[in-house]
Amino acid sequence: xxxxxxxxxxxxxxxxxxxxxxxxTRFHNDFERGVAxxxxxxxxxxxxxxxxxxxxxxxxxxxxFASTNILKPENVTRIVDKAVKMARASSxxxxxxxxxxxxxxxxxxxxxSEKKRLEDWSFNxxxxxxxxxxxxxxxxxxxxxxxxxxxxxxxxxxxxxNTEGALISSLVPRPSLFALITVADSSKGIMQRTLQFxxxxxxxxxxxxxxxxxxxxxxxxxxxxxxxxxxxxxxxxDVVVGSEVTGIISHEASGHPGEAxxxxxxxxxxxxxxxxKISDLNRRIGSEVVNVVDDPTIPGSYGFxxxxxxxxxxxxxxxxxxxxxxxxxxxxxxxxxxxxxSNGSARASGYDVEPIVRxxxxxxxxxxxxxxELLSDVAExxxxxxxxxxxxxxxxxxxxxxxxxAYMIENGKVTKPVRSPVIEITTEKLFSSVDAVGKDLDFTAxxxxxxxxxxxxxxxxxxxxxxxxxxxxxSVG
Amino acid sequence: MVELHEKxxxxxxxxxVEEAIVILYSTGKDSVRYANNEPTISVSEKIDTLTIYSxxxxxxxxxxxxxxxxxxxxxxxxxxxxxxxNSPPTPYxxxxxxxxxxxxxxxxxxxxxxxxxxxxxxxxxxAVKASREAGAxxxxxxxxxxxxxxKLVSSTGxxxxxxxxxxxxxxxxxxxxxxxxxxVSCSTSLEGFNPYExxxxxxxxxxxxxxxxxxEEGVYDVYMEPLIFANIMxxxxxxxxxxxxQIEMSFLTGKIGEKIGSEKITVVDDPTIPGGLGExxxxxxxIPTQRTVIIENGVLRNYLHNSRTAKVAxxxxxxxxxxxxxxxxxxxxxxxxxxxxxxxxxxxKGLYLTNSWYQRYQNYRTGDFSTIVRDGAFYxxxxxxxxxxxxxxxxxxxxxILSNIEELSDKLYPIKWWEVEVPTYVPAxxxxxxxITRAFxx
Numbered sequence: 001x002x003x004x005x006x007x008x009x010x011x012x013x014x015x016x017x018x019x020x021x022x023x024x025t026r027f028h029n030d031f032e033r034g035v036a037x038x039x040x041x042x043x044x045x046x047x048x049x050x051x052x053x054x055x056x057x058x059x060x061x062x063x064x065f066a067s068t069n070i071l072k073p074e075n076v077t078r079i080v081d082k083a084v085k086m087a088r089a090s091s092x093x094x095x096x097x098x099x100x101x102x103x104x105x106x107x108x109x110x111x112x113s114e115k116k117r118l119e120d121w122s123f124n125x126x127x128x129x130x131x132x133x134x135x136x137x138x139x140x141x142x143x144x145x146x147x148x149x150x151x152x153x154x155x156x157x158x159x160x161x162n163t164e165g166a167l168i169s170s171l172v173p174r175p176s177l178f179a180l181i182t183v184a185d186s187s188k189g190i191m192q193r194t195l196q197f198x199x200x201x202x203x204x205x206x207x208x209x210x211x212x213x214x215x216x217x218x219x220x221x222x223x224x225x226x227x228x229x230x231x232x233x234x235x236x237x238d239v240v241v242g243s244e245v246t247g248i249i250s251h252e253a254s255g256h257p258g259e260a261x262x263x264x265x266x267x268x269x270x271x272x273x274x275x276x277k278i279s280d281l282n283r284r285i286g287s288e289v290v291n292v293v294d295d296p297t298i299p300g301s302y303g304f305x306x307x308x309x310x311x312x313x314x315x316x317x318x319x320x321x322x323x324x325x326x327x328x329x330x331x332x333x334x335x336x337x338x339x340x341x342s343n344g345s346a347r348a349s350g351y352d353v354e355p356i357v358r359x360x361x362x363x364x365x366x367x368x369x370x371x372x373e374l375l376s377d378v379a380e381x382x383x384x385x386x387x388x389x390x391x392x393x394x395x396x397x398x399x400x401x402x403x404x405x406a407y408m409i410e411n412g413k414v415t416k417p418v419r420s421p422v423i424e425i426t427t428e429k430l431f432s433s434v435d436a437v438g439k440d441l442d443f444t445a446x447x448x449x450x451x452x453x454x455x456x457x458x459x460x461x462x463x464x465x466x467x468x469x470x471x472x473x474x475s476v477g
Numbered sequence: 478m479v480e481l482h483e484k485x486x487x488x489x490x491x492x493x494v495e496e497a498i499v500i501l502y503s504t505g506k507d508s509v510r511y512a513n514n515e516p517t518i519s520v521s522e523k524i525d526t527l528t529i530y531s532x533x534x535x536x537x538x539x540x541x542x543x544x545x546x547x548x549x550x551x552x553x554x555x556x557x558x559x560x561x562x563n564s565p566p567t568p569y570x571x572x573x574x575x576x577x578x579x580x581x582x583x584x585x586x587x588x589x590x591x592x593x594x595x596x597x598x599x600x601x602x603x604a605v606k607a608s609r610e611a612g613a614x615x616x617x618x619x620x621x622x623x624x625x626x627x628k629l630v631s632s633t634g635x636x637x638x639x640x641x642x643x644x645x646x647x648x649x650x651x652x653x654x655x656x657x658x659x660x661v662s663c664s665t666s667l668e669g670f671n672p673y674e675x676x677x678x679x680x681x682x683x684x685x686x687x688x689x690x691x692x693e694e695g696v697y698d699v700y701m702e703p704l705i706f707a708n709i710m711x712x713x714x715x716x717x718x719x720x721x722x723q724i725e726m727s728f729l730t731g732k733i734g735e736k737i738g739s740e741k742i743t744v745v746d747d748p749t750i751p752g753g754l755g756e757x758x759x760x761x762x763x764i765p766t767q768r769t770v771i772i773e774n775g776v777l778r779n780y781l782h783n784s785r786t787a788k789v790a791x792x793x794x795x796x797x798x799x800x801x802x803x804x805x806x807x808x809x810x811x812x813x814x815x816x817x818x819x820x821x822x823x824x825x826k827g828l829y830l831t832n833s834w835y836q837r838y839q840n841y842r843t844g845d846f847s848t849i850v851r852d853g854a855f856y857x858x859x860x861x862x863x864x865x866x867x868x869x870x871x872x873x874x875x876x877x878i879l880s881n882i883e884e885l886s887d888k889l890y891p892i893k894w895w896e897v898e899v900p901t902y903v904p905a906x907x908x909x910x911x912x913i914t915r916a917f918x919x
Contacts, residue, residue, distance in 0.1 A: 029544070033560075036801075038569065038724060044537045044801055045564045047556065051544035052524065066521040069543045079523055082594070086507070086519035089595035093602060094515045123563055148724040182725040182842060190842045192725070236917075266512045268617030269649035269659070270895045272851075352522055389839035391870075393849045395654075398868055398916040400847055402839045420839055422914075424870070429918025452510070452619050452647070452895055472917035476845050477874070 001159060001169065004053075007071065008161045011055055011080060016163060018084045020057035022100065024162035026309060027053050028351035034152030035127055040134045042127060046152075052351040057083050061097025062090040063333070067352040101335035101342050103312050105164045110306045111171035114202025118153045118175060121203050126151060133215055137181070140216065142223045145184040151177050158309075166311035172304065174198060174458060175206050176445065179215070183222040191226040193218055193388065193404060198302035198445030198458055205300055221405050225417050232406070232421035232475050238381035239423065239468045240374050240409065243442035245384050245401055246364050247461030251448070253427040254292040255362040257396035258319045258327075259345075259450075260334035262357075270452045272394020275427065276325060278338065286323040286431025289367060292463075293318050294329060296344070296360030302445040303360035303459040305347070310355055312344040319362070323431065331357045349455035356451050364463030367437030374436055374467040381409040382421050382473050400424040402476060422474040430468065438465035481545065482527065486630045488554045489531055494561060496573040497632045498530040498762060498800070501545075504625035509597045512617040514605050516598060528761070530800050531557050532573070535566040539800045571784035573762065574794070575633030580758050580765050581749060586640040587666045591624030593644075604648045604676030611680025613650035613658070620646045620672070635763035643754055644670045647894040649852070650679040655689055655867060658682025659704065659832045659852045663891045663900070665752050682831055682853035689867035690856070692915050698827030699871075699911045700820055700857070705833045707892035707901040708848070710810050712836060713875060714744055715899065717771045717779070719786025720802035721841075728844030728875050729777060738775040738879030741813055745770050746781060746797065748806035754891050754900030755807025761798040766806060769795045775879070781805055808901040813885025817905060822860035823884050824907055829855040829862060833871065834896050844875035847914070872914040881909045 008025040015023040030050040036043045052069030064087025066079040153175045160168045176198035199205035257274040295316035318326040331346035346355040384403035392399035403421040407414045443462035482501035508520045527542045538561040608616045624642040645663040662675040716727040748757035748766040783798035797803035836848035850869035855862045884907040893900045
């Protein structure tokens with residue numbers, strides 16, 4: 001890393017001499033190794049190593065980014081020249097200047113430790129573990145027509161430096177697992193489930209997933225839903241959603257629309273804009289029991305970081321507080337536009353992409369009710385514990401979640417399984433109809449996509465169970 | 478001079494790797510992103526990537542490496558050899574192809590697309606200006622220009638090389654926050670690139686979309702513009718991947734020879750079209766690419782295979798590797814015979830939709846899905862647009878959509894944008910009985 005620190009210093013000096021008023025470099029040394037089982041057999045062992053340098057420059061108020069993994073001096077000089085030249089050309093079309101919020105410049109190192117090192121878990125043991133998972137699933141007496149289970153462990157090592165004096169190094173190891181399970185029944189058809197697990201840390205994170213127990217439960221549930229579920233009610237009923245569904249709601253209907261770059265139009269042609277305007281802070285969007293936060297500092301979480309990819313210190317942000325819009329997610333560019341300090345939400349998926357405004361771990365804060373209490377007050381409704389299909393419009397107003405594990409609620413009791421209940425609802429109606437919040441906080445790992453080129457980043461979505469009064473439920477088909 | 482990929486191949490075989498394929502990609506890509514009519518950031522990249530496949534006694538490894546400087550080669554090769562040796566044998570193993578393949582020659586590439594630099598900004602300016610002239614207030618988008626080289630060597634003696642270049646613009650115009658239009662211009666040559674037309678068309682759709690009326694849920698006949706039809710057909714062709722078929726992540730699993738669509742629909746993967754956005758001479762195993770019919774007049778004919786998926790299926794490679802997962806290169810939906818100007822009349826009554834995004838599946842195997850309609854959407858009666866609509870979601874099934882295709886227009890458009898990763902050439906389509914839903918609470 002010393003060589004790289006030296007190189008990044010040279011890049012800063014060179015770009016300033018070329019006319020940049022601000023320069024930052026971000027060097028990544030990332031690697032990921034994994035193995036996938038296709039129907040119980042190893043498909044192949046895979047690895048992905050990425051190492052390179054990304055830099056941003058401000059020139060005459062124009063913003064430029066360049067990246068390369070060819071670290072020979074003549075090539076680095078060439079890409080710096082190009083970044084400066086392109087930023088200058090862009091500035092000629094701008095009516096104003098891009099500026100960054102003023103932030104403290106930190107000089108430090110932070111890293112996530114592995115309590116149990118992933119490297120000490122031998123490669124053959126990892127494969128044996130995956131095979132044992134697969135065998136367990138296949139020994140349940142259920143027709144699992146196909147399984148795909150992919151385990152991966154990555155490590156991202158970064159060195160960030162800017163012309164304001166920041167110099168931050170970091171290291172984050174992240175194990176993850178993806179599974180697609182298909183269950184078939186000769187008369188009832190086919191049902192599928194995708195699952196994702198992830199966290200930051202070592203083997204202790206993998207152990208915390210309790211994969212054996214979870215996969216067994218998922219397969220049994222899939223089979224039950226496939227063979228026993230009835231058509232869901234078609235009409236307006238009460239709904240209780242489990243943590244997994246609460247998580248995707250918090251991510252899609254609160255997190256994304258609260259990203260300041262969307263609000264300011266910067267993602268307009270791709271991920272879109274937002275139902276929120278700059279003037280919408282304090283706008284009521286939900287009932288008083290709804291509180292949504294984004295918190296990158298949760299130890300062991302998939303979206304963990306302590307400093308963002310602009311060197312700004314991470315912190316927990318309230319996105320919705322007591323039902324009102326409280327704070328937007330910002331990076332330094334959008335914070336300057338909003339005349340605030342950045343709240344440390346800039347993330348880049350790799351050295352070769354610019355840092356943009358992102359979520360980390362977004363979740364609904366837990367309340368005080370047990371799940372039984374939430375259910376007990378529902379005369380007729382649907383309990384949606386998990387989902388498969390979902391989407392939301394590009395202003396984050398019109399969303400759909402289709403349940404996978406779901407049951408009827410009758411007189412306060414969970415009764416028959418129901419097939420693929422559809423919740424299709426506006427954001428305000430959804431958050432406004434929440435009347436009680438559970439205390440069963442849990443998280444789901446996910447990969448959030450945004451940007452062009454697309455940047456997939458690790459996040460948690462989460463929350464407790466929620467009771468939602470009087471919303472429409474429909475069915476697929 | 479021995480090049481990097483050749484050197485790596487030799488190092489691997491010297492250390493006991495029995496079979497290997499090494500590919501060196503060298504890419505240069507420039508882009509300008511813009512929003513609110515102004516550039517937000519310019520981006521340049523110059524990246525070399527090594528992809529290595531290796532196998533020893535049916536144990537196999539696949540990796541990509543961007544730490545490609547000479548200092549790291551020893552480490553890369555050591556890691557590859559160690560990991561390969563320690564892997565268990567896989568029943569999915571297939572030998573690295575060898576033989577006397579015949580490759581197409583004469584592919585032409587416009588290298589100057591890698592050297593446009595500041596001129597990209599003026600192309601952006603053209604698109605923004607055109608949208609304004611057409612009635613939009615503001616525009617956002619991204620313009621990419623790229624050039625790359627791919628060099629492949631294998632332990633079976635293949636030594637191949639090809640180049641790529643393309644320029645693509647994805648442009649969205651806003652006449653109001655609710656009234657938007659999107660269009661693209663994608664080409665492998667500057668001559669075929671028309672940012673002004675992309676801006677004009679997006680601007681016009683945006684202007685037409687002012688003051689939309691909330692959609693009523695129901696089953697509608699739909700006229701799909703090429704952009705939304707490409708979003709859907711890109712997914713359909715992707716599901717022909719032998720890998721996705723074998724893990725049942727595809728509604729096409731188990732349906733070879735079955736009628737899965739209307740007689741009007743024929744979908745091919747054709748990387749052999751000269752000047753095509755996805756033109757490709759050889760795949761990641763060095764096998765010559767070919768034209769493969771996926772769906773012919775509504776009947777599912779072929780999956781796309783690499784050597785591994787072909788082995789499982791008892792078929793032959795179709796030249797679509799990806800070593801692990803085969804994929805299409807250049808999707809073509811064969812045109813129909815309706816003139817574009819007659820499509821609205823053919824629709825009669827229904828919806829005219831221009832774009833969509835966020836397509837997700839309840840069940841990949843059955844093809845139950847939904848996708849959000851975005852940008853211009855219009856209610857049509859008597860072959861005429863009556864008013865724009867908002868809040869639409871297509872909530873249907875892929876096979877049902879294919880089966881209900883009634884007409885295709887006679888002109889193809891090349892589409893590649895955020896939602897369409899693999900270049901897709903499509904006409905416009907008329908699809909009967911599409912289920913449209915909307916959210917509760919509007």
